[in-house]
Amino acid sequence: MMDCFEAEKVISQHRNNAIVVTAETCCREWPQLSSTPLDLPSRTAMGKAASFGLGLALALPARKVIVLDADGSLLMSLGSLVTIANMAPPNLIHFVFENGVYRTTGGQPIPNAGKVSFTGLAKASGYPYTYEFDKLDSLEKTIETIMNQTKLTFVCLKVQTRRDPSTLPIPSAAQTIARYSEFGKTAGLS
Numbered sequence: 001m002m003d004c005f006e007a008e009k010v011i012s013q014h015r016n017n018a019i020v021v022t023a024e025t026c027c028r029e030w031p032q033l034s035s036t037p038l039d040l041p042s043r044t045a046m047g048k049a050a051s052f053g054l055g056l057a058l059a060l061p062a063r064k065v066i067v068l069d070a071d072g073s074l075l076m077s078l079g080s081l082v083t084i085a086n087m088a089p090p091n092l093i094h095f096v097f098e099n100g101v102y103r104t105t106g107g108q109p110i111p112n113a114g115k116v117s118f119t120g121l122a123k124a125s126g127y128p129y130t131y132e133f134d135k136l137d138s139l140e141k142t143i144e145t146i147m148n149q150t151k152l153t154f155v156c157l158k159v160q161t162r163r164d165p166s167t168l169p170i171p172s173a174a175q176t177i178a179r180y181s182e183f184g185k186t187a188g189l190s
Helices: 004-014 025-032 049-059 071-075 079-087 118-125 136-147 173-186
Strands: 019-022 039-041 065-070 092-098 129-133 153-160
Touching: 004 025, 004 065, 004 092, 004 136, 004 153, 019 025, 019 049, 025 039, 025 065, 049 065, 049 079, 049 092, 065 071, 071 092, 079 118, 092 118, 118 129, 118 153, 129 136, 136 153
Parallel strands: 019 039, 019 065, 065 092, 092 153, 129 153
Antiparallel strands: none
16 A cells, blocks of 8 residues: 555646645645645535536636545545546546545544445446556556546545644635635636
């Protein structure tokens, strides 16, 4: 398994000017790697990052949208996989960090941990491209291909977490509101 933060580093180095929607622990880790108006945390909407990313991808078809989702978060809204595949925005890349636990809320195991195939669920839902990695070097070798896909893409990253999320800063509500306001101006929405 790869380190969660190291995988995020690889993504950050190849994101270019993509919008990045973060869920759960990624909301705390991603700001250590990137701080642009195009970084949108969805930390208070567990299970909704993928749906939010879908809306952005449909509204802004000329811009790449990357969702950094969590396995526990995705489980809370599995139907979103079918909805996203049905709409199939070619500019959306959906990463899921699979660690088998609800890391943000204390490390409780997710239902069916280690038995469910998130990649299999994405394929069965109709995602045209799916990838699964458990080694960082494999992700590094394939990241350019992933970022250059011209169809909806799903990437499952089997990760272990070494950092306690409680040691990472949580953006305040005011900071989050300011970030969304900045995003609106940057994306030409306001």
